[in-house]
Amino acid sequence: xxxxxxxxxxVTGTDTTxxxxxxxKELNNPLPRWWLWTFYGTVAWGLAYTIAYPAWPLVxxxxxxxxxxxxxxxxxxRIAEVDARNAEVSERLAAADLSTLAPDDPAHRFGVAGGASxxxxxxxxxxxxxxxxxxxxxxxxxxxxxxxWGGTLEEIEYTxxxxxxNETDPDARWSEMPAFGDILSDEEIGQTxxxxxxISGQEHDAAMAEQGMVWFEEQCSACHGVNGEGDRLQGAPTxxxxxxxxxxxxxxxxxxxxxxxxxxxxxxxxxxxEYEIKAVTLYLHQLGxxx
Amino acid sequence: MTQSPATPPPxxxxxxxxxxxxxxxxxxxxxxxxxxxxxxxxxxxxxxRWDRGPNxxxxxVLVDLAGRRFYFLWIEIWPHEFYxxxxxxxxxxxxxxxxxxxxxxxxxxxxxxxxxxxxxFILVERWIEGDRNARVRLWNAExxxxxxxxxxTKWIVWFFxxxxxxxxxxxxxxxxxxxxxxxxTFDAPLVAYxxxxxxxxxxxxxxxFMREQVCNYMCPWPRIQAAMMDESTLTVAYRHWRGEPRGxxxxxxxxxxxxxxxxCMACVNVCPAGIDIRxxxxxxxxxxxxxxxxxxxxxxxxGKPRGLIDYLALSDEEAETNGAxxxxxxQHVLRPRTMLYTAMWSLIxxxxxxxxxxxxxxxxxxxxxxxxxxxxxxxxxxRNAYTLRIRNLTxxxxxFRVMLTSEDILRIDVESDGAVANHVTVPANETLQARVxxxxxxxxxxxxxxxxDLRLWVEDVETDDRAGVATIFNGKG
Numbered sequence: 137x138x139x140x141x142x143x144x145x146x147v148t149g150t151d152t153t154x155x156x157x158x159x160x161k162e163l164n165n166p167l168p169r170w171w172l173w174t175f176y177g178t179v180a181w182g183l184a185y186t187i188a189y190p191a192w193p194l195v196x197x198x199x200x201x202x203x204x205x206x207x208x209x210x211x212x213x214r215i216a217e218v219d220a221r222n223a224e225v226s227e228r229l230a231a232a233d234l235s236t237l238a239p240d241d242p243a244h245r246f247g248v249a250g251g252a253s254x255x256x257x258x259x260x261x262x263x264x265x266x267x268x269x270x271x272x273x274x275x276x277x278x279x280x281x282x283x284x285w286g287g288t289l290e291e292i293e294y295t296x297x298x299x300x301x302n303e304t305d306p307d308a309r310w311s312e313m314p315a316f317g318d319i320l321s322d323e324e325i326g327q328t329x330x331x332x333x334x335i336s337g338q339e340h341d342a343a344m345a346e347q348g349m350v351w352f353e354e355q356c357s358a359c360h361g362v363n364g365e366g367d368r369l370q371g372a373p374t375x376x377x378x379x380x381x382x383x384x385x386x387x388x389x390x391x392x393x394x395x396x397x398x399x400x401x402x403x404x405x406x407x408x409x410e411y412e413i414k415a416v417t418l419y420l421h422q423l424g425x426x427x
Numbered sequence: 428m429t430q431s432p433a434t435p436p437p438x439x440x441x442x443x444x445x446x447x448x449x450x451x452x453x454x455x456x457x458x459x460x461x462x463x464x465x466x467x468x469x470x471x472x473x474x475x476r477w478d479r480g481p482n483x484x485x486x487x488v489l490v491d492l493a494g495r496r497f498y499f500l501w502i503e504i505w506p507h508e509f510y511x512x513x514x515x516x517x518x519x520x521x522x523x524x525x526x527x528x529x530x531x532x533x534x535x536x537x538x539x540x541x542x543x544x545x546x547x548f549i550l551v552e553r554w555i556e557g558d559r560n561a562r563v564r565l566w567n568a569e570x571x572x573x574x575x576x577x578x579x580t581k582w583i584v585w586f587f588x589x590x591x592x593x594x595x596x597x598x599x600x601x602x603x604x605x606x607x608x609x610x611x612t613f614d615a616p617l618v619a620y621x622x623x624x625x626x627x628x629x630x631x632x633x634x635x636f637m638r639e640q641v642c643n644y645m646c647p648w649p650r651i652q653a654a655m656m657d658e659s660t661l662t663v664a665y666r667h668w669r670g671e672p673r674g675x676x677x678x679x680x681x682x683x684x685x686x687x688x689x690x691c692m693a694c695v696n697v698c699p700a701g702i703d704i705r706x707x708x709x710x711x712x713x714x715x716x717x718x719x720x721x722x723x724x725x726x727x728x729x730g731k732p733r734g735l736i737d738y739l740a741l742s743d744e745e746a747e748t749n750g751a752x753x754x755x756x757x758q759h760v761l762r763p764r765t766m767l768y769t770a771m772w773s774l775i776x777x778x779x780x781x782x783x784x785x786x787x788x789x790x791x792x793x794x795x796x797x798x799x800x801x802x803x804x805x806x807x808x809x810r811n812a813y814t815l816r817i818r819n820l821t822x823x824x825x826x827f828r829v830m831l832t833s834e835d836i837l838r839i840d841v842e843s844d845g846a847v848a849n850h851v852t853v854p855a856n857e858t859l860q861a862r863v864x865x866x867x868x869x870x871x872x873x874x875x876x877x878x879x880d881l882r883l884w885v886e887d888v889e890t891d892d893r894a895g896v897a898t899i900f901n902g903k904g
Contacts, residue, residue, distance in 0.1 A: 166440040168644055170637070266798030279802045279812075337807075377805035378869070424802065424812065424842070424864065 222246065230411035234289040234418065244418060247411075251419025254412045258404065267423055274382045274399045279424045282379040284371045285309050287427035291368075293417040297405035300371070305403035311370040316355065317394035324351050329389045335364045335376045336384060442640060444566060445701035447549055448559035448693075452720025461537050462546055470591065473598035477501070480822040482855040490600050496856075502783065503856075505820065507790065514779045518772055525768035527655035529760050530738075531662030535648065535713040541633060541641050542713060544592065545699065548585055548634040555581045559696055585635045586627070593626030639700045642713060649710050657741075661759050663714045664739040665694075665705045668748040673705075687731045694718035694736055704736055789827075790818040791885050791894040800901040807869030811900050815861045817885050819853035826852045826888040829863060833881035835873040837900060840864040850888065865900055877904035 143152045145163055155162040167175075186192060189201040200206075219226075229243040237244050256265065262275040269277035276284065285295050300309045316325055331348030333340035353362065360366055364375030373381055382388055382397060404413060420426070475487035477500055484491065489498040497504040497512070504511050526533050535542060556562050556577050568574055597619045598606060609615035610623075633641050642649060656662065670688030688705070695703050697718060700711045704718045722736040743753040796812040804810055819825050829849050831839045841849045842862045853859040863883065867873035879900040886893040 166437045168640060169439040169441045170640065171644060172439040264798070266796070268799035268802065277799075277802065279799070280804055282805045374805065378803055378807035379805050422842075424810070 222250075226250075226409075226411040229414050230409070232414065234293060234414055237418075247415040247418035248422055250412070251415035251417070254408065254416040255419055258408065259416065262401075267420070271380065271383055274397060276381055277379070278420055280379055281425045281427075282374060282377060283368065283425070283427070284373055284381070286368045287421075287425055289417060289421050289426070292420055292426075293413065295401070296408075296413050296417055296420075297403065299403035299405075300401040301398060302400055302403055304406060308403055309371055311359070311372065312398065313359070313372075313396045315394065315396040319355065320351060320393075322394075324348075325390060325393050328352055328356070328393060329386060332364065332375050332389055333384075333386065336378070337376075338384065443701060445639065445699065446559045446562045446566070446696075447699045447717070448696040448721075449553060450693075450697040450717050450721045450724070452717075452723055454716035455720050458537060458546065458715070458717075462543050465538060465540075465543055466547070470595050473595065473603040479503075482822045484602060486602055488599060489602070492600060503820070505790075505818065507792075507818075508786070511779060511782070514775055514782075518775050518779075521768055521772040521775070524655055525765060525772060527652055528657065528660055528762075528768060529765045530714075531656055531660050532648070532652055532712070532714045535642065535652075536663075536715040539713075541646070542715065544588075544630060544634040545638050547588065548638075549699065551584050551588070552581055555584065582635070585631055589627045589630035589634070590623070592630040593623040593628075596626050597622050639711065639713075642700070643711055657764070658745075659740050659742055659754075659759050659762055661738045661740050661756070662708065663704060663712065663716055663719060663736065664708065664741075664744060665736050666734070666739065666747065667705075667707075667744065670705065670735050687726065687735050689725070689729065691725055693721040693725050697721040708741075787892070787894055788820040789825075789885060789887065789892055789894040790820060791883070791896050792816045793883050793896040793898050795898055801903070803903070804866075807874075808866050809869070809874040809902055810864050810866045813863045813865065813883065813898065815863050815883065815885070816858050817851065817853050817861065818858045819855060822855050824852055824854050826850055827885040828888055829861070830884045830886060831865060831881050832884065832895075833873075833879060833900070835876075835879050835881075835900075836867070836871045837873055837879070837881060838866045838868075839883075840866065851885075867900065867902060873900055874902050875904050876902040878902065 143154060143161070144150070145152055145161060148163060151164045152161045153164045186199075187201070188203045189205055190198050191201065192199040225243050225246045229237075229247050232241075232243055237247075255263075255267065260267075262273075263269050263278055264275070267278040269275040271277075281287070283291070285291055285300070295309060298305045298307045298309060301312070302308045316328075320328065327344045327348035328351045329348065330340045330344040331346075331352045334342070334345040334348075352360075352364075356364075359370050359372035360375050361372075366372045366374035378384075380388075381399070382392055404416075408416070472488050473486065476485050477487035477498075478485055479498070483503070484498060486498065487500055489496075491498065495506045502511075523534055552562065556565055565574060565577065594610070597610075601619070606615060606619065610619065637645075665688075670686040672684070672686055673688035673690045674685050675689060694705070695718075697720070698704070699715060699717070700713055702709050702711045704712065716738070719734075719736050719738070723733040726733050726735055740754075740759055747753055792815070794814040794816070796814060800811070802810045802812075815829070817827060827850065829839065829841045829846075829851060831837060839849060840863070841851060842864060846861065851859060851861050865881065867879070873879040879902060880897065881900050882895045882897045884893050884895040
């Protein structure tokens with residue numbers, strides 16, 4: 137091509153690329169040599185990298201790379217490292233008697249912090265991330281001061297380890313309320329419900345409640361106590377307080393009495409490590425309701 | 428253009444070697460002083476001690492990344508006070524604008540580390556290999572024992588300067604005497620060695636070999652400066668009207684019609700950027716003013732007034748060409764633009780100093796637990812939980828009383844390691860996390876209201892200094 141076709145910039149005497157924006161032309165200056173070398177270097181690095189490390193996608197997986205590096209293996213290694221670092225304190229926690237473990241003991245602090253993770257990974261699916269439970273489904277709130285089976289460290293640990301009403305652990309906490317729909321008439325159930333509303337300080341029909349008291353003493357007081365104070369040995373809920381597992385309104389109570397409830401919790405002793413059970417126990421105990 | 432030219436332009440261009448000649452003069456002397464002072468500040472600062480008591484480090488300037496503290500003399504910055512650093516960065520930016528609009532690239536020419544270290548490296552180069560002519564000869568010479576010896580000597584000295592530079596940097600991030608001992612006994616953390624290695628390499632390469640290419644290709648400032656400078660900005664320039672037509676002075680020939688420039692190339696030979704200032708303002712020029720010194724030397728020798736090359740504004744150049752007197756220097760410096768920059772700079776400075784003086788040595792943040800929003804207790808009362816972070820910014824442990832104020836009746840209960848009767852003790856220079864419960868009895872209005880305003884306080888038991896944070900209590904409503 138002849139030189140006259142070249143678009144030479146007047147000021148610098150440099151050739152231009154022919155690209156022009158609003159009269160501003162791009163000069164075609166050569167690259168600095170070091171820059172070009174650096175650029176080639178990065179290209180070479182990039183190629184070497186894709187050979188050495190997992191990179192190119194294939195149909196079902198990707199090239200593995202010559203160095204055999206894997207992020208998954210690295211994570212597993214890190215977890216093993218952390219476990220090894222925590223081995224001493226987790227063993228100490230596993231062997232500890234929780235009721236005598238001092239709050240400033242490293243094992244106690246480790247338990248509370250680690251228990252939060254155990255809880256989120258294993259328990260939060262039912263009890264919620266904040267441990268507030270789900271009333272509509274009968275998952276208990278673990279933050280309040282009402283406990284079906286007891287709120288001391290020992291009792292919580294037992295519940296976590298063996299679970300409630302499960303088929304897998306013979307030591308699981310167990311009790312079963314009869315479905316009173318088969319025992320009492322609808323009218324009698326209605327009267328019993330009015331009585332329960334009365335002892336829990338809610339709005340109620342006094343005449344019906346008076347009659348309900350008879351049914352309550354006859355059918356319910358063996359487990360729930362004469363005044364509805366409940367019985368932790370049987371996991372029978374307290375009925376004269378403000379806390380309800382499934383709900384304390386007339387409709388829900390009627391449903392509960394008629395059909396009964398049968399909440400189940402797995403035995404975590406089969407699934408968690410010893411120190412994890414103790415950790416989650418410590419965590420639950422300090423959430424605000426521990427006894 | 429679809430067709431390729433007959434002779435394609437080269438794909439790359441090697442660096443044109445530059446051999447700056449030694450020069451003496453006002454600006455060179457000033458630059459020696461600035462170099463000495465800035466290097467001394469850089470190398471010595473980590474070794475200055477500052478007593479802060481037994482609980483805190485005694486290094487005057489320390490960036491404690493692991494402990495998340497920044498110590499500067501009597502000031503200690505916590506991570507939540509990072510706005511101080513942000514403010515200083517804004518001041519640095521505005522200061523750069525101010526100096527650039529008044530004096531052009533004065534930062535580049537005098538104080539930029541790239542300039543200072545390059546200057547130092549050239550000093551070493553000149554000391555070992557000789558001045559410009561000797562260096563040009565050596566560059567062109569075949570490899571010989573002498574050339575090898577000179578080059579090796581130079582590179583070794585450069586290397587030790589680079590090592591000292593990289594080495595000094597890490598002392599800002601750890602206790603300097605301890606780290607120095609650990610470095611020698613190979614007990615220092617790997618990151619210290621790798622940082623030293625990287626900074627040694629960059630100093631060696633940037634100061635020894637890259638030099639002006641760092642300014643031309645890597646640094647954004649030469650491009651930004653164009654937007655910062657105007658026709659009143661003082662910058663290094665050539666008095667075209669006085670110098671041209673340039674040429675060798677010969678006594679008999681038309682000496683009267685010639686300009687003052689004798690085309691001796693002194694200004695070009697001393698230039699570390701390798702440019703000819705007589706071509707006008709250029710992107711490569713870092714306004715180091717060495718050409719002024721070089722030209723003044725020559726002007727004195729040939730009996731002409733100094734200042735053929737001088738600090739000059741574009742508007743002066745125009746005025747002088749038209750025979751008008753130049754404006755005095757103060758008119759260049761005191762302009763609305765520079766005064767606005769100064770005002771903004773000072774405003775932020777004053778605000779920072781003010782913030783420094785009013786800042787409290789207690790800091791409280793309150794994070795309400797919102798999952799769940801509230802918990803009903805068996806007696807029907809409603810409980811909210813809050814996570815408090817209490818920062819004790821002093822060097823002594825302090826005991827705080829945790830309290831609440833509200834227009835409604837609420838009870839407070841502090842649940843934390845070692846909390847006794849709602850008192851907590853925060854160790855020196857640490858943050859304590861405490862869980863606080865606020866409870867409304869079932870008969871209190873707050874239990875049934877949707878929300879109730881309250882303020883949580885921590886109060887120093889001894890001094891009654893306090894910090895409070897407003898938050899909300901969620902009821903059943």
